[in-house]
Amino acid sequence: MNAPQSLLPALDEIRAHEAEMVAIRRRIHENPELAYEENATADLVAECLQRWGYEVHRGLGVTGVVGTLKVGTSTRRIGLRADMDALPIKETSGKPWASKVFGKMHACGHDGHTAMLLSAARHLAATQRFDGILHVVFQPAEEGLGGARKMLEDGFLDLFPCDAMYGMHNMPGLPAGKFAAVPGPALASADTCIIKVKGKGGHGAIPQHATDQVVAASAMVMALQTIVSRNVPPLDAGIVTVGAFLAGEAPNVIPGEVELRLTVRAFRPEIRDLLQQRITEIAHAQAAVFGATADVNYIRRYPVLVNDPAHTELCREVIRDWIGPQALDLSRSPETGSEDFAFFLEKVPGCYVFIGNGEGSEGGCMVHNSGYDFNDACLSTGASYWVRLAQTCLKVGG
Ligand SMILES: [Zn+2]
Ligand SMILES: [Zn+2]
Structure with a gap:
């Protein structure tokens, strides 16, 4: 015992x-x-x-x-x-x-x-x-x-x-x-979101002929952090964590695809919906700013x-x-x-x-x-x- x-x-x-x-x-x-x-x-x-x-x-x-x-x-x-x-x-x-x-x-x-x-x-x-x-x-x-x-x-x-x-x-x-x-x-509810930022990769020395998915995804990570601070009502709780940022291998190659993996938590169904909506909007808009596109796969896992x-x-x-x-x-x-x-x-x-x-x-x-x-x-x-x-x-x- x-x-x-x-x-x-x-x-x-x-x-x-x-x-x-x-x-x-x-x-x-x-x-x-x-x-x-x-x-x-x-x-x-x-x-x-x-x-x-x-x-x-x-x-x-x-x-x-x-x-x-x-x-x-x-x-x-x-x-x-x-x-x-x-x-x-x-x-x-x-x-x-x-x-x-x-x-x-x-x-x-x-x-x-x-x-x-x-x-x-x-x-x-x-x-x-x-x-x-x-x-x-x-x-x-x-x-x-x-x-x-x-x-x-x-x-x-x-x-x-x-x-x-x-x-x-x-x-x-x-x-x-x-x-x-x-x-x-x-x-909390626990959801997973996989965002694939896609565009035209290229030579690291010739960025003008590519779209830079690393830059787009980086801006996306920063913008995603405004959801809880600016969109979720201050007395509610929400969590948006980018736990994985998968991009490229070589220093002189702009990768054609970058993947972000997020965990998303909330304590009210309305906030859960809001988080999904804003993540999706920000992913698409931020990708577009840099000439890339975003595939957003939002997976609803466990409810509150x-x-x-x-x-x-x-x-x-x-x-x-x-x-x-x-x-x-x-x-x-x-x-x-x-x-x-x-x-x-x-x-x-x-x-x-x-x-x-x-x-x-x-x-x-x-x-x-x-x-x-x-x-x-x-x-x-x-x-x-x-x-x-x-x-x-x-x-x-x-
Ligand atoms: Zn366990
Ligand atoms: Zn357990």
């Missing part, structure tokens, strides 16, 4: 199975699978759910797994969601359960998310202390490839209608076992993640009731990262919470870092939160 067990709150019956669930977490960690290849992980999840009495559906979003458990007579339905995919990073954590697969690792803690939800699923099935329909959702490909969107396209909500959906992600830097839930826009205020309050209440107000960090602001769960929350109200992974050497290493590891001391705490939330939403006699 990474920290003394007694430090973090958890339901006794969840704690009783902790060793088994930590073993599952570490088994998943040792065998990381990238987006849409989560076959062994999905096998493990499906096998557990089946054994515990869930009706199991596989194949939504290629490798997604949904377990359904109906208890009592209520028609209320909720979905609890975890993600299963790993990242293409070579692990350096040095842990005994470090990745056995070269170049792949669970650097975002999705192994822990899967184990926390499995632990809760086991307990909810064993105790049956709720009234309604519970869907536990294990999605693929959260890391950039839109596994949630794919599950929705494959008919997730037609097969498993939900009145509300909930998500949870670990957060290094937040004390272990503490929670944060931000109402409203909590995570919006936590429904009432559901956010409900999640906070669950934590206050169960652990106490000190377990909630109310100081958190929206984060500029993004999350695939936003696709579910576009369709169904709900809330996505953060659970602290710890600080310093106890879980403080940031996600997507090769030294990161999910903090097992939080596993039962997260699982207990899921259980309490499900029992609150699907309250017996409620």
Whole structure:
């Protein structure tokens, strides 16, 4: 265990199975699978759910797994969601359960998310202390490839209608076992834009016979930086980052094509639309100034993640009731990262919470870092939160 067990709150019956669930977490960690290849992980999840009495559906979003458990007579339905995919990073954590697969690792803690939800699923099935329909959702490909969107396209909500959906992600830097839930826009939209500036390349010594795509793209980079300062209303947020500027090779050649790659973030759909519109206009206009043209490929990836205020309050209440107000960090602001769960929350109200992974050497290493590891001391705490939330939403006699 990474920290003394007694430090973090958890339901006794969840704690009783902790060793088994930590073993599952570490088994998943040792065998990381990238987006849409989560076959062994999905096998493990499906096998557990089946054994515990869930009706199991596989194949939504290629490798997604949904377990359904109906208890009592209520028609209320909720979905609890975890993600299963790993990242293409070579692990350096040095842990005994470090990745056995070269170049792949669970650097975002999705192994822990899967184990926390499995632990809760086991307990909810064993105790049956709720009234309604519970869907536990294990999605693929959260890391950039839109596994949630794919599950929705494959008919997730037609097969498993939900009145509300909930998500949870670990957060290094937040004390272990503490929670944060931000109402409203909590995570940014994340889009990618590829701009190809095209024209007539030529000899570096004879620029008058060419159009200079490097100069045009340079002016474009500067002009793009005026969007947030001059077009986005001052009290709104937006991010336009040119992360890649790919141009030429030789000092004496004017390249015929230059490519810019941008990441674009916003917290409101209107601002997202504005950013797309202004990037497109500026790219074309700046290219034209220098006699070049621009191909603009704006790719809408993840939408803004919006936590429904009432559901956010409900999640906070669950934590206050169960652990106490000190377990909630109310100081958190929206984060500029993004999350695939936003696709579910576009369709169904709900809330996505953060659970602290710890600080310093106890879980403080940031996600997507090769030294990161999910903090097992939080596993039962997260699982207990899921259980309490499900029992609150699907309250017996409620
Ligand atoms: Zn991640
Ligand atoms: Zn993640």
